[in-house]
Structures are given as structure tokens and as C-alpha cells.
Amino acid sequence: MITIVDYGMGNLGSMLNMLKRIGAEAQIKSDTKAIRVAQKLILPGVGAFDAAMQRIDEVSGLREVLKHKAMVDRVPVLGVCLGMQLLAQSSEEGTRSGLGWINGATRRFPKLKGLKVPHMGWNVARPNTSSPLTREVGEEPSYYFVHSYYVHVDDPAHSLMRTHYGLAFDAAIGRDNVYGVQFHPEKSHRFGMQILKNFVEV
Numbered sequence: 001m002i003t004i005v006d007y008g009m010g011n012l013g014s015m016l017n018m019l020k021r022i023g024a025e026a027q028i029k030s031d032t033k034a035i036r037v038a039q040k041l042i043l044p045g046v047g048a049f050d051a052a053m054q055r056i057d058e059v060s061g062l063r064e065v066l067k068h069k070a071m072v073d074r075v076p077v078l079g080v081c082l083g084m085q086l087l088a089q090s091s092e093e094g095t096r097s098g099l100g101w102i103n104g105a106t107r108r109f110p111k112l113k114g115l116k117v118p119h120m121g122w123n124v125a126r127p128n129t130s131s132p133l134t135r136e137v138g139e140e141p142s143y144y145f146v147h148s149y150y151v152h153v154d155d156p157a158h159s160l161m162r163t164h165y166g167l168a169f170d171a172a173i174g175r176d177n178v179y180g181v182q183f184h185p186e187k188s189h190r191f192g193m194q195i196l197k198n199f200v201e202v
Contacts, residue, residue, distance in 0.1 A: 002200070003038035006030040007055045007062065009082065010044030011186070018186040022193055024200045032065045040075055040199070041066070045082025049106060049149070050094030052082055063099075070101055074177045076202040077101075078133075081147060084173065084180030088151050102175045104153035115166040118148040125163040125171035125183065132202050133172065133179045133195065134160055141191040143171070143183035150182060177202075 002024055004012055012028050019026040026042075029035055043066075045052050056063050070077045079087045088098045091106035098106070109117045122142050127134040143163075150169040153159050160179070161172035172195075173180045179199065185192030 001038070002026040002040045002042060003035060004028045004042045004044060005035060005066070007052070007059060009047045009052050009055060010080075011046055011184075012044060014186045015042060015044055015080070018193065018196060019200075022197050022200065024196070030059070032059070032061045035062070035065050035069065038069060038075060040202075041069060041077045042199075043077060043079045043083035043086065045080065045086060047082060048093060049082065049085055049091040049098070050096045052086055053094070053096040053098065056086075057096075066099070067101075070099075070178055076199065077178045078199050079178075079180035080186075081182060081184055084182050085149060085151055087173070087178060087180045088153075091149060093149055101178045102153060102158055102173055102180070103155060104151055104158070104170075104173070106149045106151050108149050109166055112166050118146060119165045120146050123163045123165060123171075123183075125161040127160065128162050129157060129160050129174075131160045131172075131174050131179075133174055133181075133198050135198050137191065137194050137198075141194070143181075143185070143188040143191055145171075145183045147182060151180065
């Protein structure tokens with residue numbers, strides 16, 4: 001059973017529908033008791049970094065439970081879009097600390113002539129590090145992005161996929177049992193379905 005964490009800042013219905021479409025058992029939960037017994041976690045997110053971390057910190061025991069599941073129980077975790085950015089240590093979007101499960105920082109796209117921010121649309125993201133998350137995605141899989149910030153990981157070994165929009169950046173990251181994707185797999189058709197199938201099978 002995959003538990004989609006509801007902390008008030010995610011497009012939960014689309015993710016749940018896509019997981020069911022590929023035959024995965026999934027549920028949306030916000031209470032810490034349910035999250036504590038989860039076998040896998042998806043941490044979605046749409047919105048601002050500080051607002052997301054504030055909500056996680058305001059729910060009694062949620063941050064501690066999430067950390068225990070990821071770092072002690074070592075269940076597979078997938079952060080999506082803003083949820084991936086929360087895996088890093090910090091963000092230029094705010095002042096709060098992130099979850100810090102993967103060393104790195106979230107940065108804003110630079111002001112470049114002709115570069116529209118937020119980045120919205122389809123981009124090819126190429127695997128650059130072998131990982132169960134990127135198995136059989138092909139050489140040039142395309143995904144749907146909507147974001148103004150991107151994650152830069154400290155260790156290149158934690159960069160699983162790279163894409164380019166004004167500059168090259170990490171489209172997918174991973175460290176041990178913790179994974180993140182900047183794109184929306186639930187909106188990326190067959191390419192996104194493969195990512196989610198891989199996560200289900202981790």
C-alpha cells in the first residue's frame with residue numbers, strides 16, 4: 001500500500017488516480033497514525049517552500065513521523081515537484097529548513113533573456129545515474145514540468161535524471177530509499193506511468 005501524504009499542498013486526486021490506473025494500491029492520509037504504518041510514501045506538493053514546511057511542522061508529530069519512516073524504517077519515499085524540493089536542506093524561496101534527507105539546495109531559475117519563469121511544459125529528462133526509479137524509461141523520456149525553482153544536489157551520484165531549461169538541472173534525485181522528481185509523473189502519460197510503476201516495484 002502506497003500512502004500519499006496529505007499536508008494540504010498537493011494535487012492528490014490526480015496522483016491517486018494514476019496509481020490506481022497502473023494497478024497500485026494507494027490511499028491519501030493526513031493523520032500520523034496512518035503514516036506511521038505506511039509501506040511506501042509519496043510526498044506531493046504544489047505551492048511555496050516555506051508554506052509547505054510550515055504546514056508539515058504545524059501538524060503535531062508529522063515531521064518526526066516522516067523522518068522516522070524515511071531514515072529509520074527506510075521505506076521507499078517519492079517526493080514530487082515541491083515535494084522533491086522539500087527533500088533538500090534549504091530553498092532560495094524561503095528561510096525555513098527543508099527535510100534534509102538528500103544534501104542539496106533548491107534554487108530559483110536565473111533571470112535570462114527569453115527564459116520564462118515558471119518553467120511550464122514538456123521537457124526531455126535523460127537518466128544519468130543507474131537507479132530502480134529510472135528503469136526502462138528509455139533514452140529520451142519526456143515529462144511535464146511546472147516550477148520556478150529547481151534542486152541542485154551536492155553529490156552527483158544523487159542526481160538520477162537531468163534536463164535543460166536555461167541551464168542543466170536535476171530532474172530526478174535519489175539517495176538510498178529516498179527519491180524525488182521535479183516533474184509531474186501523474187501528468188506525464190506513459191513516461192510518468194513508467195516512473196510510478198518503478199516506484200511501486202522498489
